[in-house]
Amino acid sequence: MAEEEGITAKKKDFSEWYNQAVFAAGILDKRYDVKGLNVWMNYGYEIMLNLKNFWDLLFREHGIKEMYFPLLVPEKYCEQNPSWWEGFKDQAYWVKSSDEDKASHILRPTGEPAMYPMFSTWIRSHRDLPFRIYETVSSFRYETKHTRPLIRDREITLWHEIHTAHASSEEAEKEASLHQKLYDIIWRKCALLPLKVVKPEWEIFPGAVGAVEYYNYMPSGKVMENGSINNLGQAYSKKFNIKFRDKDKKEKYAWQLCTGNGARLLAAVIGVHGDDKGLVLPPEIAPVQVVIVPIYNNKTKSKVVGKAQQLKAKLPFRVEVDDRDEFTPGWKFNYWEMKGVPVRIELGEREIAGKTITVARRDTGKKEKIAEKLLEDRIKKLLGSMQNDLLENSKKQLEVAVHTAKNKKEISSLAGNGKIAKVHWCGSEKCWGGIKDIEEGIELFGTDLKKSGKGKCVLCGKATDTVGYVANTY
Amino acid sequence: MAEEEGITAKKKDFSEWYNQAVFAAGILDKRYDVKGLNVWMNYGYEIMLNLKNFWDLLFREHGIKEMYFPLLVPEKYCEQNPSWWEGFKDQAYWVKSSDEDKASHILRPTGEPAMYPMFSTWIRSHRDLPFRIYETVSSFRYETKHTRPLIRDREITLWHEIHTAHASSEEAEKEASLHQKLYDIIWRKCALLPLKVVKPEWEIFPGAVGAVEYYNYMPSGKVMENGSINNLGQAYSKKFNIKFRDKDKKEKYAWQLCTGNGARLLAAVIGVHGDDKGLVLPPEIAPVQVVIVPIYNNKTKSKVVGKAQQLKAKLPFRVEVDDRDEFTPGWKFNYWEMKGVPVRIELGEREIAGKTITVARRDTGKKEKIAEKLLEDRIKKLLGSMQNDLLENSKKQLEVAVHTAKNKKEISSLAGNGKIAKVHWCGSEKCWGGIKDIEEGIELFGTDLKKSGKGKCVLCGKATDTVGYVANTY
Numbered sequence: 001m002a003e004e005e006g007i008t009a010k011k012k013d014f015s016e017w018y019n020q021a022v023f024a025a026g027i028l029d030k031r032y033d034v035k036g037l038n039v040w041m042n043y044g045y046e047i048m049l050n051l052k053n054f055w056d057l058l059f060r061e062h063g064i065k066e067m068y069f070p071l072l073v074p075e076k077y078c079e080q081n082p083s084w085w086e087g088f089k090d091q092a093y094w095v096k097s098s099d100e101d102k103a104s105h106i107l108r109p110t111g112e113p114a115m116y117p118m119f120s121t122w123i124r125s126h127r128d129l130p131f132r133i134y135e136t137v138s139s140f141r142y143e144t145k146h147t148r149p150l151i152r153d154r155e156i157t158l159w160h161e162i163h164t165a166h167a168s169s170e171e172a173e174k175e176a177s178l179h180q181k182l183y184d185i186i187w188r189k190c191a192l193l194p195l196k197v198v199k200p201e202w203e204i205f206p207g208a209v210g211a212v213e214y215y216n217y218m219p220s221g222k223v224m225e226n227g228s229i230n231n232l233g234q235a236y237s238k239k240f241n242i243k244f245r246d247k248d249k250k251e252k253y254a255w256q257l258c259t260g261n262g263a264r265l266l267a268a269v270i271g272v273h274g275d276d277k278g279l280v281l282p283p284e285i286a287p288v289q290v291v292i293v294p295i296y297n298n299k300t301k302s303k304v305v306g307k308a309q310q311l312k313a314k315l316p317f318r319v320e321v322d323d324r325d326e327f328t329p330g331w332k333f334n335y336w337e338m339k340g341v342p343v344r345i346e347l348g349e350r351e352i353a354g355k356t357i358t359v360a361r362r363d364t365g366k367k368e369k370i371a372e373k374l375l376e377d378r379i380k381k382l383l384g385s386m387q388n389d390l391l392e393n394s395k396k397q398l399e400v401a402v403h404t405a406k407n408k409k410e411i412s413s414l415a416g417n418g419k420i421a422k423v424h425w426c427g428s429e430k431c432w433g434g435i436k437d438i439e440e441g442i443e444l445f446g447t448d449l450k451k452s453g454k455g456k457c458v459l460c461g462k463a464t465d466t467v468g469y470v471a472n473t474y
Numbered sequence: 475m476a477e478e479e480g481i482t483a484k485k486k487d488f489s490e491w492y493n494q495a496v497f498a499a500g501i502l503d504k505r506y507d508v509k510g511l512n513v514w515m516n517y518g519y520e521i522m523l524n525l526k527n528f529w530d531l532l533f534r535e536h537g538i539k540e541m542y543f544p545l546l547v548p549e550k551y552c553e554q555n556p557s558w559w560e561g562f563k564d565q566a567y568w569v570k571s572s573d574e575d576k577a578s579h580i581l582r583p584t585g586e587p588a589m590y591p592m593f594s595t596w597i598r599s600h601r602d603l604p605f606r607i608y609e610t611v612s613s614f615r616y617e618t619k620h621t622r623p624l625i626r627d628r629e630i631t632l633w634h635e636i637h638t639a640h641a642s643s644e645e646a647e648k649e650a651s652l653h654q655k656l657y658d659i660i661w662r663k664c665a666l667l668p669l670k671v672v673k674p675e676w677e678i679f680p681g682a683v684g685a686v687e688y689y690n691y692m693p694s695g696k697v698m699e700n701g702s703i704n705n706l707g708q709a710y711s712k713k714f715n716i717k718f719r720d721k722d723k724k725e726k727y728a729w730q731l732c733t734g735n736g737a738r739l740l741a742a743v744i745g746v747h748g749d750d751k752g753l754v755l756p757p758e759i760a761p762v763q764v765v766i767v768p769i770y771n772n773k774t775k776s777k778v779v780g781k782a783q784q785l786k787a788k789l790p791f792r793v794e795v796d797d798r799d800e801f802t803p804g805w806k807f808n809y810w811e812m813k814g815v816p817v818r819i820e821l822g823e824r825e826i827a828g829k830t831i832t833v834a835r836r837d838t839g840k841k842e843k844i845a846e847k848l849l850e851d852r853i854k855k856l857l858g859s860m861q862n863d864l865l866e867n868s869k870k871q872l873e874v875a876v877h878t879a880k881n882k883k884e885i886s887s888l889a890g891n892g893k894i895a896k897v898h899w900c901g902s903e904k905c906w907g908g909i910k911d912i913e914e915g916i917e918l919f920g921t922d923l924k925k926s927g928k929g930k931c932v933l934c935g936k937a938t939d940t941v942g943y944v945a946n947t948y
Contacts, residue, residue: 031595033548034579039592040542042607049540066523068514070629071545071612074507090572095581097616098564105508107569118513121505127800133516138545142571155544326601
C-alpha cells in the first residue's frame with residue numbers, strides 16, 4: 001500500500017508531492033490504462049460530492065435549474081461557431097458507431113455547442129427569459145500538454161456549467177455579479193482565497209463583454225486558473241440564433257453568461273492546504289471529519305471498540321472508527337493524516353477510565369485531553385477554527401506571494417522565482433504580450449477588478465491606474 | 475407549447491401516448507439532433523434526481539461505496555472477455571483523438587471492462603473483501619433496434635451499477651438477497667410492483683450462477699425488462715484475473731455480483747401510472763408535490779398570490795405557486811396535470827374569505843374543500859394515500875394481465891393479445907426456445923422464483939413444478 005511509504009516533502013518537489021498525495025490519500029487511481037484518465041476512488045469522490053451537493057443546493061436556492069445534455073455533439077452544431085470550432089477541433093475526441101466510416105460527432109469539449117442550438121429552440125419571447133440553467137457533467141479534451149490529475153485531465157469530471165440568457169445586458173451584468181457571490185461562497189467552503197482577475201478583450205471570445213477568472217497561487221510558485229464567469233454579450237446568441245421577441249415587439253438577440261468550474265477546486269484544496277504528511281481537508285468538505293482510533297489489545301478490544309462505536313453514534317459529525325486488527329495505531333495515525341481527516345480521537349483503556357479523551361488536530365498537529373462530557377462542544381469548535389484557520393492560511397500564502405514590481409528586472413526576479421508580480425499596465429495588447437518576452441513561461445494573466453493608484457506602465461511607461469498580475473501559470 | 479394541445483388517448487395508442495406524454499410533461503426534449511439522444515429537461519431530471527438521491531442514500535446506508543470510472547474504455551480491456559466483446563462490439567461507439575488514425579477506445583457500454591481490470595489491481599487478500607462499490611453513470615450503445623425515450627436510448631443516462639466481490643459464493647448469495655431487498659424498496663418509492671423472474675443459464679453469461687430480473691407490465695401489453703441482479707460466480711474474475719489470497723493461504727478467484735438499473739424506472743412510472751391527461755407521479759418522487767393555482771383578477775391579484783405564497787411557505791411539502799399572468803387557471807390545471815403533480819390547490823378570494831381551500835387529487839381527480847387549519851394534515855394524508863393507491867393499482871394491473879395458459883393455443887391468445895401467459899415449463903432450453911415459435915414476438919422471459927404446484931410442460935408434457943411467464947417484450 002502506498003500509504004505506508006510516505007511521500008516526498010512538499011517543499012522539495014511540489015509536483016511530485018502533489019501526485020503522490022493525490023494517489024496515496026485515495027483520491028484517484030492513475031493505473032487505469034488511458035493517459036489523462038483516472039478512476040475516482042470512493043474517498044476522493046466523496047470530497048467532490050460534498051462540494052457538488054453544496055453547489056447543487058446553492059444554485060437551486062438561487063433559481064438556477066439543473067438539466068442534462070447528451071455527451072455526443074454533432075459536428076454541425078460545432079460548425080455553427082467556426083472560430084470556437086477552430087480552437088477546439090484539434091483537441092476533439094471523435095466518435096463513430098461501428099456502422100459509420102467517418103466520425104461526425106465529438107464528445108463535448110464545452111457546453112455551448114450542445115446547449116445553444118437547443119436554447120435557440122426554447123427561447124422565443126421575453127417571457128422565456130431569464131433562462132437560467134446548469135448541468136454537472138464530464139467534458140472531454142484531448143490535451144496535448146502534460147496531463148496532471150484534477151488539474152489537466154482528458155475527461156474533466158464533475159464539471160459544472162451555468163448558462164443563462166437574458167433580455168438585456170443590464171440583467172446579464174446583474175446575473176454575473178450574483179455568480180461572483182455564489183463562487184465566493186463556494187471558495188469559503190473550500191477554505192481558499194483565490195485571486196480574482198479580469199481578462200482583456202483579446203483573451204476572451206470575439207464579441208463577448210468580459211470575463212472574470214479565478215486563480216489559485218499554488219506552492220509550486222505557479223498560478224492555476226480555477227473557474228470563470230464569462231459575460232458573452234450577444235456573441236454566441238448571434239452564432240446560434242438565440243432570439244426573442246421583446247416587450248416592444250422587436251426581435252433581439254439574447255444576452256448570455258456562461259460560468260463554470262469543477263474538480264480543480266479539489267486540486268487547489270490539496271495543493272494549498274496539504275503538508276508533508278498528506279492532505280489537510282477543510283472540515284466542511286471532509287468526508288470523514290473525525291476518526292476514532294481505538295488502542296487496544298486482545299483483552300481490551302471489545303470494551304475499547306465498543307466505546308468508540310458509542311462515541312461515533314453520539315457525535316453529530318461524520319465519524320469513522322478504524323478498528324482494523326491488522327494495523328497498529330501508529331500506522332492508522334499516518335493513514336488518516338494522509339487522508340487529511342481534520343480531527344483524530346485516540347481512545348484507549350486509560351482514556352475510558354479517566355473519562356478524558358485525547359484529540360489531535362490535523363493542521364496544527366496539536367493534541368489535547370478533553371473531558372468526555374465536553375467532547376462534542378470542543379470538537380465542534382475545533383472544526384470551526386480549523387475551517388477558519390485554513391482560510392486565513394490561504395490568504396496569507398497569497399499575500400506573501402504578491403509583490404509589486406516596478407520594472408522588467410523586478411518582474412523577472414519575482415515571477416521567475418515562484419512569486420506573483422503586481423504591475424501597473426497601460427491596458428494595451430502590445431504590452432500584455434510584451435510581458436511574455438521578459439522570461440520563458442511567465443505571463444500577465446489578468447487585471448485587478450479594482451483600479452489602483454496612479455502609476456506608469458511597467459513596459460511602455462504610459463500613465464495608468466490599471467494593475468495586473470504576472471506569474472508562471474499552469 | 476406542446477402542453478396546450480393535449481395528447482393521444484392512452485388506450486388508443488400507448489406508444490404514441492407515451493412519446494407525447496414524455497415530451498409534453500417536460501421530461502425530455504427530443505429535438506437534440508442525434509438519434510436516440512435526448513436532452514433532460516429540468517422537470518424530468520428532478521424526478522430522476524429524486525430517485526438517484528434515494529438510491530445514493532440507500533446504498534450508502536448499506537455500506538456500498540460510490541466511485542467513478544472513466545467513460546473511455548481501451549479495446550484491450552474489452553478483449554479480456556472475448557465472448558462479452560463479441561456481443562457488444564457491433565453496438566460500440568468508437569472514440570479516437572484527432573491524432574489517431576484508428577480508434578482504440580470505446581465509450582463504456584457496461585461497467586465490467588472499465589472496472590474489472592482495476593478490481594484485479596485492488597483485490598489481493600481476503601482482507602480486501604468484500605469489495606462493494608457502485609457508480610451512477612452514462613452507458614453508450616449504438617442500438618440498432620427502434621430507440622424509445624428512457625426505454626431504449628443510445629446514451630443510457632443516470633444508470634447505476636453495483637459491483638461487488640466476495641471471498642465465498644455464500645457471501646455473494648447473501649449480497650444478492652440484500653440487493654433484492656434494496657430493489658424492493660426502490661420499487662415501493664416508484665409505487666410499482668414489477669414481476670421478478672429468474673433467467674435460465676443459457677440466457678446469462680457463460681459460467682455465471684444466475685440472474686434475477688425485473689419486468690414491468692406496460693399498458694402496451696408488452697413487458698419491459700427493468701433492472702437485474704447478476705450473480706456472476708467466478709466467471710468474470712477468471713477472465714479479469716481477480717484473485718485473492720484466502721485465510722487458508724490459497725489463491726482463489728473472487729465471487730462477483732453486478733446489479734444495475736436506471737431511467738427505465740421512470741419509463742415504468744410514466745407508462746403504468748399515466749392517464750389521458752398526462753403523467754401521474756407517485757408523491758415520493760414528484761419534484762412538485764403540491765401546486766397552488768391562484769385565481770385572481772387585476773384587483774385581487776396581490777391578495778390572492780400573497781396568500782398562495784404564504785401557504786407555500788407554511789406547507790412542509792415541495793410546493794409551487796403558478797402565478798403566471800399570461801395563462802388562465804384552466805390552462806394551468808391542464809399544464810400541471812400533464813406534469814403529474816399529485817395535489818392541486820385552487821385558491822381564490824372566496825376560498826380566502828371562507829377559510830376553506832379547494833384541493834384536487836391528480837390520480838382520482840376528486841376535489842374537496844378543506845378548512846385552512848386542517849390543510850397540512852389533510853394533504854399529508856392525501857399524498858400518503860395516493861402513493862399507496864398507485865402501488866395497489868400497479869399490483870392490480872399486473873394481476874389482471876397474468877393468466878394461466880395450459881397449451882399453445884391459450885399462450886397465443888394471451889401473449890398474442892397483450893397479456894402475460896403463466897405456463898408450466900420443463901426447464902429445458904429446447905422448450906424455452908420452442909415458445910418463440912408459437913407466435914412472432916412472444917417469448918418465455920423468465921421463471922417464477924417460487925416453485926409452483928405440479929403440472930406438465932406446456933410444450934413437451936413432462937411433469938414439472940417450474941412456472942414461467944410468456945409475453946411480448948420490449
